Amino acid sequence: MTAVRCKTCGTTLPEGAMFCGECGSSVLAASALSDTQHVEPLPVAARREALTAPARVPARASAARALFRLVFSTGENVVVSGPGLIGRNPVPGSADGSPEIVRIVDPQLSVSKTHVEFGIEDGLFWVSDRHSGNGTSISVPGEESLDTVPGERYGVVRGTRIRIGEQFFDVL
Numbered sequence: 001m002t003a004v005r006c007k008t009c010g011t012t013l014p015e016g017a018m019f020c021g022e023c024g025s026s027v028l029a030a031s032a033l034s035d036t037q038h039v040e041p042l043p044v045a046a047r048r049e050a051l052t053a054p055a056r057v058p059a060r061a062s063a064a065r066a067l068f069r070l071v072f073s074t075g076e077n078v079v080v081s082g083p084g085l086i087g088r089n090p091v092p093g094s095a096d097g098s099p100e101i102v103r104i105v106d107p108q109l110s111v112s113k114t115h116v117e118f119g120i121e122d123g124l125f126w127v128s129d130r131h132s133g134n135g136t137s138i139s140v141p142g143e144e145s146l147d148t149v150p151g152e153r154y155g156v157v158r159g160t161r162i163r164i165g166e167q168f169f170d171v172l
Contacts, residue, residue: 066123068158069172074104076169083119085130086164090114110134110165119153125171126153127162134165 004013070086071077084100085092088111092099096117104111112132119126129136131150138154139145139161148154156162160171 087115
């Protein structure tokens with residue numbers, strides 16, 4: 001089998017890797033396929049299982065601190081490196097510790113005060129709806145969107161769009 005390289009940072013990846021251990025980018029299956037092979041998109045039930053299943057990450061990924069840029073439809077643009085909360089006026093609970101607080105402007109009030117929680121675990125970004133009023137959905141380019149279940153964590157790859165109420169943010 002030929003070596004697969006991360007399209008974002010160029011790191012040589014181990015066979016079967018789903019994410020780059022250096023930068024956290026997803027490894028597209030198409031990069032290891034020949035021109036004659038074809039991959040069918042996962043059905044919604046299988047995609048939900050894949051999003052919530054623990055990912056295999058090389059051991060060295062946890063050594064480097066992963067950074068993710070969140071670009072919001074409202075104009076906000078933040079770089080995050082740890083756990084946090086997103087909403088109109090997020091308020092951490094006693095069990096949340098000291099999360100990063102990301103406030104977004106939403107004059108329509110479609111985004112809850114504390115809409116979603118996020119974190120980075122083993123170099124991978126995840127989100128969890130905090131029982132918001134208008135829900136959260138995950139959209140990977142080329143696939144239909146997936147509505148989240150409040151309180152469940154969903155791992156997302158760079159390039160994913162997270163819709164919160166009438167707003168959204170892209171994970172880069």
